[in-house]
Amino acid sequence: MADLRDQSLRFRLRREWPAYIYLIPTTVVLLVLNAYPIAYTVYISLTDFGTGGPHSYLAYRYIGLTNYYTGFTTGASISWSLIENSFIWAGGSVALFLIVGLGLATVLNQEIRGKTVYRTLMMLPWAMPAFITILVWDNMWQYETGIINGLLSQVGVAPVDWLQHPTTAWAALFVTNVWLSFPFYTVVFLATMQAIPKELYEAASIDGAGSLSKFVHITLPYLRPTIIFVGLMGFLFTFNNFYPIFLITSGGPGVSTQIFITQSYKDAFELGGSPAFSTAAMYSVLDFLFVMAITFIVIWRTDLTRNWLK
Amino acid sequence: MRIAKRVATHVILIAACLFALFPIYFIIITSFSTLPIASITAHVLVPKPSQLTLASYHAILYDQSPSFASLLENSLIFAGSAAAIGLGLAAFTGFALSKFQFPGRRTFVYFILIISLFPGFIMILPFYLMFAKIGLIDTYIGLIIPYSAGAVVFSGILVKNYMDSIPDDIEEAALMDGLGRTEAFFRVLLPLCLPILGLAAFLAFIGPYTDYALANVFLTADPTKWTLALGLYNIANTDTGQQNYGLVTAFAMLMSLPIVAFYMAFQRYIIGGLTLGAVRG
Amino acid sequence: MTGIRLEHVTKRFKTETAVDDVSAQIEDGEFVVILGASGSGKSTILRIIAGLEVQTQGHVYIGDMLVDDYEPRDRNLAMVFQTYALYPHLSIYQNIAFSLKIRHVPREEIDRAVRQVAARLGISETLERRPAQLSGGQRQRVALARAIVRNPEAFLLDEPLSNLDAKIRTTARIELKRIHSELKQTFVFVTHDQAEAMTLADRLAVLNHGRLLQFDTPQKIMSDPASQYVASFVGSPEMVFLEGNVVTKGTAFAFVDGPVELPLMGTGGPGQITVGIRPWDVVLTRESRDGGLLGRVTGVERLGSSDQIFIDLMPAPSAASPSGRGPETATVSLRALARAYDYAVGDSVYVGLDADRALFFDPQGHRLESVTASYRPA
Numbered sequence: 001m002a003d004l005r006d007q008s009l010r011f012r013l014r015r016e017w018p019a020y021i022y023l024i025p026t027t028v029v030l031l032v033l034n035a036y037p038i039a040y041t042v043y044i045s046l047t048d049f050g051t052g053g054p055h056s057y058l059a060y061r062y063i064g065l066t067n068y069y070t071g072f073t074t075g076a077s078i079s080w081s082l083i084e085n086s087f088i089w090a091g092g093s094v095a096l097f098l099i100v101g102l103g104l105a106t107v108l109n110q111e112i113r114g115k116t117v118y119r120t121l122m123m124l125p126w127a128m129p130a131f132i133t134i135l136v137w138d139n140m141w142q143y144e145t146g147i148i149n150g151l152l153s154q155v156g157v158a159p160v161d162w163l164q165h166p167t168t169a170w171a172a173l174f175v176t177n178v179w180l181s182f183p184f185y186t187v188v189f190l191a192t193m194q195a196i197p198k199e200l201y202e203a204a205s206i207d208g209a210g211s212l213s214k215f216v217h218i219t220l221p222y223l224r225p226t227i228i229f230v231g232l233m234g235f236l237f238t239f240n241n242f243y244p245i246f247l248i249t250s251g252g253p254g255v256s257t258q259i260f261i262t263q264s265y266k267d268a269f270e271l272g273g274s275p276a277f278s279t280a281a282m283y284s285v286l287d288f289l290f291v292m293a294i295t296f297i298v299i300w301r302t303d304l305t306r307n308w309l310k
Numbered sequence: 311m312r313i314a315k316r317v318a319t320h321v322i323l324i325a326a327c328l329f330a331l332f333p334i335y336f337i338i339i340t341s342f343s344t345l346p347i348a349s350i351t352a353h354v355l356v357p358k359p360s361q362l363t364l365a366s367y368h369a370i371l372y373d374q375s376p377s378f379a380s381l382l383e384n385s386l387i388f389a390g391s392a393a394a395i396g397l398g399l400a401a402f403t404g405f406a407l408s409k410f411q412f413p414g415r416r417t418f419v420y421f422i423l424i425i426s427l428f429p430g431f432i433m434i435l436p437f438y439l440m441f442a443k444i445g446l447i448d449t450y451i452g453l454i455i456p457y458s459a460g461a462v463v464f465s466g467i468l469v470k471n472y473m474d475s476i477p478d479d480i481e482e483a484a485l486m487d488g489l490g491r492t493e494a495f496f497r498v499l500l501p502l503c504l505p506i507l508g509l510a511a512f513l514a515f516i517g518p519y520t521d522y523a524l525a526n527v528f529l530t531a532d533p534t535k536w537t538l539a540l541g542l543y544n545i546a547n548t549d550t551g552q553q554n555y556g557l558v559t560a561f562a563m564l565m566s567l568p569i570v571a572f573y574m575a576f577q578r579y580i581i582g583g584l585t586l587g588a589v590r591g
Numbered sequence: 592m593t594g595i596r597l598e599h600v601t602k603r604f605k606t607e608t609a610v611d612d613v614s615a616q617i618e619d620g621e622f623v624v625i626l627g628a629s630g631s632g633k634s635t636i637l638r639i640i641a642g643l644e645v646q647t648q649g650h651v652y653i654g655d656m657l658v659d660d661y662e663p664r665d666r667n668l669a670m671v672f673q674t675y676a677l678y679p680h681l682s683i684y685q686n687i688a689f690s691l692k693i694r695h696v697p698r699e700e701i702d703r704a705v706r707q708v709a710a711r712l713g714i715s716e717t718l719e720r721r722p723a724q725l726s727g728g729q730r731q732r733v734a735l736a737r738a739i740v741r742n743p744e745a746f747l748l749d750e751p752l753s754n755l756d757a758k759i760r761t762t763a764r765i766e767l768k769r770i771h772s773e774l775k776q777t778f779v780f781v782t783h784d785q786a787e788a789m790t791l792a793d794r795l796a797v798l799n800h801g802r803l804l805q806f807d808t809p810q811k812i813m814s815d816p817a818s819q820y821v822a823s824f825v826g827s828p829e830m831v832f833l834e835g836n837v838v839t840k841g842t843a844f845a846f847v848d849g850p851v852e853l854p855l856m857g858t859g860g861p862g863q864i865t866v867g868i869r870p871w872d873v874v875l876t877r878e879s880r881d882g883g884l885l886g887r888v889t890g891v892e893r894l895g896s897s898d899q900i901f902i903d904l905m906p907a908p909s910a911a912s913p914s915g916r917g918p919e920t921a922t923v924s925l926r927a928l929a930r931a932y933d934y935a936v937g938d939s940v941y942v943g944l945d946a947d948r949a950l951f952f953d954p955q956g957h958r959l960e961s962v963t964a965s966y967r968p969a
Contacts, residue, residue: 016410026466040440104323128569133337139546264435288428290518291428328601488741
């Protein structure tokens with residue numbers, strides 16, 4: 001419509017007020033189903049709901065930051081492990097996503113026969129619902145009945161008890177996660193690469209640059225905004241990616257692969273008759289704080305704010 | 311050297327495709343297989359025709375309780391309703407953000423972007439507590455409400471971006487032709503947004519359709535309301551499922567079919583929509 | 592059906608003023624062209640009339656009705672956009688019928704009206720197609736049809752021919768004029784193309800930086816421009832301007848610029864002055880004629896119908912430099928409209944100026960209407 005940027009506030013209100021009407025439903029939804037639950041969770045984390053004995057289900061008390069204090073100072077607490085694991089899970093996954101994605105995109109970015117076929121086939125993991133495929137991956141990683149060990153034994157490698165040791169458990173999780181996400185990253189990077197003008201590479205060739213040099217000096221700089229963007233999105237997404245850990249390792253062995261969100265779910269819904277809502281809430285709050293902190297740091301440091309707001 | 315590079319390229323790509331397709335192949339083959347899966351030596355990659363059967367599918371469709379039909383119906387109710395509501399919300403939000411320059415627009419966008427960063431799973435606990443308090447656990451409405459909120463911001467931004475690319479003068483032409491802004495929205499702008507609305511509907515549908523975590527918490531007591539995701543998890547974790555993984559994979563195939571079909575039909579839009587956002591970033 | 596009146600319409604943005612105190616009365620049935628360069632405010636004025644923009648100050652009347660508070664849909668105007676703005680998802684038939692459909696006009700009547708206007712504009716075969724399948728010229732006619740079928744109070748056209756190929760543009764122009772004379776309705780047409788403006792307009796409004804410089808018939812604007820800007824903007828090839836001085840010659844004044852000397856009537860006193868003369872009033876001859884100045888051809892521009900010859904005048908001999916050449920003399924350059932193949936670069940020609948047609952301007956560009964020139968001494 002007309003450019004109203006330079007009009008007075010009153011004028012813009014008079015003309016554009018229907019926008020507010022259109023936004024009422026969404027605002028209500030976001031406040032009631034996003035903002036309020038978060039506030040409520042924070043509140044619960046400051047009580048003894050579920051952790052103060054049987055009475056605390058009906059009449060819980062406000063106890064301030066006690067949960068947090070015990071969560072970080074007690075020897076038996078797992079909070080530090082949760083932090084460590086969450087970062088390993090998110091950081092390791094994103095690193096792999098970027099490497100595999102960039103690698104495959106580079107390979108695909110040539111003139112090859114069957115490029116579309118390759119691309120379509122590679123997109124298939126991403127097309128299938130994650131919940132289903134992760135469930136199947138769980139089965140595949142099983143020690144005795146899993147097909148991965150079955151294949152290994154058929155080529156003469158001893159079967160690995162994947163989910164029994166932390167290192168192999170992480171390996172299984174990372175492989176699964178890469179399988180889930182690499183198509184997305186490949187396609188995104190490929191699309192960005194294809195937008196790079198071919199003349200830049202040609203000029204570099206004439207100047208004597210080799211493939212590696214071209215990649216480092218032309219491709220990467222062009223991709224930098226995309227890498228940062230999808231990298232950040234990927235990190236935040238993985239940080240709270242529930243199903244792989246929930247379905248495959250359940251946080252185990254022990255809590256070596258447990259992250260905030262799975263632990264929170266467990267405390268709230270998997271402790272049978274006596275759920276620990278307050279600690280579950282605490283883990284949620286910690287999770288949330290980390291997510292927010294990371295987001296703001298990255299946005300602030302890399303000036304991600306796009307001005308697509310006219 | 312060139313040939314080596316070409317060969318290496320295809321080798322890598324083929325390897326990537328094998329990696330991508332193997333689990334899917336596994337699912338498909340197992341769902342049609344008669345072999346008991348519980349023993350390692352029974353792992354055969356290319357089964358002989360005599361080892362193929364539809365028994366698993368038959369069992370899933372007819373011999374389950376709650377029945378597959380019931381699970382499917384519930385999943386469609388939940389996901390479909392959530393998609394319809396989410397679509398409406400996304401359309402209104404996108405329109406307001408794209409075609410109006412109201413005071414506070416910038417603040418509002420920051421507000422919803424920040425809110426969209428809240429991890430969805432974190433909401434499960436407060437939702438449960440909130441909805442339990444007002445007695446909406448184990449009801450249809452109780453679960454549809456949180457489901458509807460899932461993709462609102464993302465879909466809203468998608469619609470906004472798409473509408474940004476519709477020239478302003480089409481809306482102006484509609485105004486000159488005698489429509490008010492609201493009518494112009496419904497009769498001119500929305501029909502022009504059908505591709506992105508289709509995508510938004512898909513995104514709003516797929517989340518609830520494949521959700522286990524929230525459904526598990528909300529639909530505890532009443533099996534008649536259980537969704538496909540709950541059914542699949544159950545069967546994967548019972549003995550029968552683990553003895554005969556064919557059942558589980560057959561279930562998985564049936565459950566995935568609508569999604570994969572939809573995706574294949576619209577993959578150009580989906581990839582296009584995603585890469586557009588990413589490239590601009 | 593009705594005229595349009597603008598009263599002191601101003602449109603201000605934070606950083607600039609797009610429309611600056613424009614007042615004008617457009618008569619019923621007139622074809623008015625608003626002419627201006629990009630950024631002159633011409634489109635803004637049109638949009639203000641349409642109601643798509645709201646003016647900061649001033650009033651807009653359609654007929655006798657004050658429409659300031661009216662939404663576009665209530666003003667009963669039709670607009671043809673530069674990009675045509677056809678609904679991509681509707682057929683041509685539906686595009687044209689759209690405005691009627693939303694007014695709940697009966698279906699048979701819609702059908703009749705649409706087919707009638709389509710026939711009139713020669714687009715009947717396209718009715719079942721989509722806009723994307725049509726050529727630019729066809730789309731432009733659909734946009735026009737969409738406007739005509741509404742039978743509005745007036746038509747607003749925002750550079751509707753600018754996106755057409757040059758060849759089609761001339762035909763479209765003629766067609767538009769014909770339609771106007773058939774419909775006998777008010778047309779307000781915006782363009783930056785002065786040739787287009789001159790051929791189409793009953794009256795022409797020249798705009799610069801939001802100000803209305805002159806609102807008159809094309810002939811008057813050519814012969815009697817209100818300012819140097821108007822004089823330079825209208826008329827092709829562009830007017831020749833010579834900056835010189837008013838000098839006393841005995842009891843009279845004369846315009847002097849290098850060798851050019853024109854007796855002046857109506858000036859106040861010495862000072863700087865600019866003379867403007869149209870290239871077709873610059874006469875070239877091979878032999879010296881009464882008062883002709885010697886010059887050398889420095890360029891020949893072949894444009895077909897409006898070839899231009901560029902001439903540098905030889906400096907006049909003076910006391911300081913008997914040979915005529917000197918470090919202080921700036922070269923006076925002119926353009927003349929003549930047949931290109933008669934002249935070559937380097938030729939010597941004699942230049943005469945049709946002094947009756949010379950126009951004078953002050954250093955700020957204002958038109959000095961009382962000042963005229965004549966070869967006959969006062």
